[in-house]
Amino acid sequence: MRNHNRLYFLLAVLTVCFIAYALIKNYLIDPGADSFLSQKNGLKRELNLPVWLNVMYIHVAFACLAMATGLLNFSATLYKKSRKLHRSFGYAYILSVMLVVLSSGYMAPYATGGKISSIGFNLINIIWPAITLVAFIQIKKKQIIRHRNWMIRSYAFCFTNMLIHLIALLFENLLGFSYTASYTAGIYGSLALLLLIPEVLLRTIAKPRKLTPL
């Protein structure tokens, strides 16, 4: 397998597994988000549970749609076969990003860890759509390589939730931090890594190759 194909295959496996995990965990195993919500204490404002849960369902649904459409649009085969499909998935991706961010905006004030966590989430709420918008502007200017690179930067944020929980797990179990402090560390740690990892990839294994114009 060529390097790019291998990379795509790995990304596809990771994404499909995480989508399946997110859907099964949040809609089937723990639809009341009991395990997550039981860790929230000392909230400054009262959480309206039915509204919060519905917003969370919308959040997860569009997060999964963003992950799926983004993944499909990185496929060279699909891109070669149908530019029309690539464009449709692209618009679905942008819409999904906006809805994830919008729902996140509702949930952020109730975030585990209080104001400091909330600020971290809102930073991502600004950075992710901004990066996605740059990717969109680049393709409108027919800058294919730049569009691809900015989409790689944007797509990284689809892994925000996964990374938050991985980092939090590490802080809690290996470093002995409290759950709340670990969760906050997860938010800022993932923000830093999600900005850094695409830059490393773009300079190493995801170096652009020649693409046919849209």
Ligand code: HEM
């Ligand atoms: C794209 C993949 C994402 C998935 C699958 C996802 C999924 C989830 C899930 C399942 C929750 C409920 C709590 C938990 O189990 O963590 C949640 C909470 C939340 N998510 Fe996301 N999310 C994603 C991306 C994002 C992004 C990019 C943001 C932007 C900042 C965000 C902001 C939030 C906020 C603010 C909460 C509430 C946290 C809290 O109450 O402490 N999520 N997300």
